[in-house]
Amino acid sequence: MPSISNKGNSMPQSPIRKLVPFAEAAKKNGTKVFHLNIGQPDIKTPQVALDAVKNNAIKVLSYARSEGSEEYRNKLANYYAKNDIHVAANNIIATTGGSEALLFTIGSITDPGDEIIIPEPFYANYNGFSTASGVNVVPVISKIENNFALPAIEDFEKLITPKTKAILICNPGNPTGYLYSKEEIEKLKQIVLKHDLFLIADEVYREFAYDGEKHNSVMALEGLEQHAIMIDSVSKRYSMCGARIGCIVSKNENFINTAIKFAQARLSPPTYALLASEAALDTPQSYFDEVIEEYQERRDTLISELQKIDGVKVANPKGAFYCIAELPVDNSEDFAQWILEKFNHNNETVMVAPAGGFYSTKGEGKNQVRIAYVLNKADLKRCVEILKVALQQYNN
Template sequence: MPVVSHKGKTMPESPIRKLVPFAEKAAKDGKHIYHLNIGQPDIKTPIEAMEAVRNHTLDILAYSHSAGFESFRSKLALYYAKHDISVTSDDILITTGGSEALIFTMGSITDPGDEIIVPEPFYANYYSFSTQSTVKVVPVVSSIENGFALPSISEFEKLITSKTKAILICNPGNPTGYLYSKEEIKELSRLAIKYDLFLISDEVYREFVYDESEHYSILQEKELNEHAIVIDSLSKRYSMCGARIGCMVSKNKNVIETAMKFAQARLSPPTFAQIASEAALDAPESYYTETIAKYKLRRDTLVAGLKEIPGVKVSTPKGAFYCIAELPIKDADHFTEWLLGTFHLNMETIMLTPASGFYSSINKGKNQVRIAYVLNRRDLKKAIEILKIALEKYND
């Protein structure tokens, strides 16, 4: 009998989506589920994006340029300029989501067996993309004790070998919500230059920063021009997850030219999604400010509620819309399945994501969950109440 590939066998299952069968069964049983498991915003997509698609004048749904619409890339360059990032349309390659941008990046800068250092916990699909690219993820562990701050540079240096090609960070972080400071970015920049490495920054949550903090991009480090690659997406910024439009941005011409060959192989990014995404950039500034204000209130509601539950440990995220919570349990995988399969409070329950799937180190994060605060505050309060009672019953 033909067998599947070793790569296929080692491809990790999504920690975010693997509980879907349990959720579907719970829903069929009549339970109402509060979904705290996935970063799907409930904020409306900008009307500008929706109207652009509704009012299109296309007669033929044709291929676009493999790099994406030039008009879209130029408008993105203007967006970045507002954030003190100086790039041109030629430095931007439109991709099918930030995911494809990461796949193109790994394909462009690594060979089989090369290594990328990643602070963990990290976005679970980094491990999936590295598996596809036959690249080894080398974790450097951050801790909930200091809010998942950047590990010391000496810890990174211990891991650098002749196979190391890049350091990959998510800023602000998914799943931790940690926002790297300007000085932490500068420390990483100096390290990348010292060892002649690429520094890849996943900045898809750039807009979502709180407490008067500011996001500092690796593209603001001029000395890093040949080393810096930014992964970006419109999915979260404009609540357009289904559009699947992202981009990779770099001043390194060799990187963009190489990635372009991968882009040509998949022909072009989707036309309607680009039309919507380009129009979304015309959304008024109020769209950002109102959205960020909502998420800050939700964050404050969630963190305050979690801190009132005995045995729960949580740090306050400075960005994105996720947090990692440490629960008074031994196995979050079992607990999250139990929440959906066995437990309910008046036919209501919650769906969380086990955090172990965001670690590549064995047995890390076993008692942790990722929580996405993408629900309104009333629902968040109800979800916290359910979690408190569920923990009491689970630990009886």
């Protein structure tokens, strides 16, 4: 029998999706499953984006430009300017989701065996993207005890080797909801300049910053023009996960010219989704104001309810719509499967994402889960009630 590649065998499963068969089985058995495992917002997609797909005069559904239409990229640059990020259309490449943006970025700046330093826990697919490119993730651990704040700069410096090509952060963070301060971004700026590295910032949750806090973009810092690479997406901002439109933004001309070659190799991003994404940029600020208020209330509800459960420790997110909770269990993956496979409370159960898959350090996050607060407040309260009962039964 032909063999599978070592790379294929090393490809990690998604902690967000690998328990789906157990959730589907529970549903077939008549159990309602609340999905806290995946960042799929229940917020309505802006009508202007949906109408752009429904009401167009396209006669031939042709290829888009490999880097996305100039109209879209110009409009995107105008959106960024409102957020103190001043770039031009030629600094932007539209991609098929933020995932492709990350793959193009890693492919453009690394060779097999190179290293990228990432504060963990981190978005699980960073492991997958790195594995696909033959790149080694070098983790620097942040802790739930200090709300997953940026580790000390000394922790980064001692990990830098001749193979290190970049530092990658997610801001605000998935899975932690951590929002980096301006001082922390400045510290990262100094270290990448000192060691001549790229600073990659996954900023897809930029709009979701709470408690009056401000998002600080790496693209807004002077002096990082040749080092900063921003990853972005319409998925979360406009509740358009299925559109699969993201982008790479950088002022480094050599990097952009290299990434375009990857974009050309996959031909183009999807034409209809580009139309929807361009139209979504006309969404008024009032939409975001309402969404941010709703998510902040959901966060407050979730954290407050979780803190009432004995033995549960939870970080307080300042952005995005995720939190990490530490549970009084030895193995959160076993618990997450058990709660789907062998438990229900009044014919209802919940699906969470075991947090071990958001770490690359073995053994870390083994008793943690990621919870996405993408359900309404009443459902979130019910989910925590189910979790409380489930933990009591599981531990007994």
